[in-house]
Amino acid sequence: MARYTGPVCKLCRREGVKLFLKGDKCIQKCTLERHGRNTRPGQHGTSRARKESGYAKQLREKQRVRRTYGVLERQFSKHFVAAARRPGKTSENLLQILEMRLDNLVYRLGFADSRAQARQLVNHGHFVVNGRKTDIPSFIAKPNDVIAVRDSNKSLEYFKSRALLLSQKGIPTWLRLDVNAMSGRVLTLPSRTDLELPFDEQMVVEYYQR
Structure with a gap:
């Protein structure tokens, strides 16, 4: 890849x-x-x-x-x-x-410190989507999808230490995090006002439509 x-x-x-x-x-x-x-x-x-x-x-x-x-x-x-x-x-x-890419959702939920780290975790098969193992970072989730750490991986030292940090980490309002279950749910699609991003995406549209 x-x-x-x-x-x-x-x-x-x-x-x-x-x-x-x-x-x-x-x-x-x-x-x-x-x-x-x-x-x-x-x-x-x-x-x-x-x-x-x-x-x-x-x-x-x-x-x-x-x-x-x-x-x-x-x-x-x-x-x-x-x-x-x-x-x-x-x-x-x-x-x-x-934003609905699986690697980005893992990052937004606080399971990783960066999108690159989230991509690696997904590639290694640590997560399930709606109970099904998914190791494709570009997988596009939908509202009401549940992203969770696999039960067999919750005992890993990384996720044990991560669980202690999750309760202190703020997540976007369009997501819901369950620290005890080590899972998160997509509540709705994010709007532009929900995202604090340092760029003008309209210029991207103009680039491809030139």
Whole structure:
């Protein structure tokens, strides 16, 4: 399965914003904020920035969204096509599809510190959806779906220590967490106002519709 394996801090430097690809580690220690590192990566990173065209701004916004959710280009374009086919605003549909991915839900529920870690946990088969083992990070959940840690894995040291942290972690209002059962339920599709995201998804729509 294709995935990005390079240094994730380089992605934040390229986009010029914190993408929180390492979870809480990005709050404690960030190369983007380190003296002299708030520049684009590469030998031309310190050169004077040129004025961006409309296309360049749309491309950068698309890259920010894609990298935030840890999705490669081919998968991201498929999500956009699916969003465009749904009724309603394409931009909001796209965010809903990305938020309803299993790896993102595992992250939002607090079972992982980052989406990359959540993706690894899902790949290793630690979760079930509606009682059925699901190890596909791109699986799209629906309202009323229940995501839970497999019974055989609850005794693992990772999930034991995780259970102690879950009660202290805030989760979105469109999700419900049951700490004792180590499970979460999708109450409804998230709206744009439910998501505090540092990008303009409408520019992503403009990029693909150019």
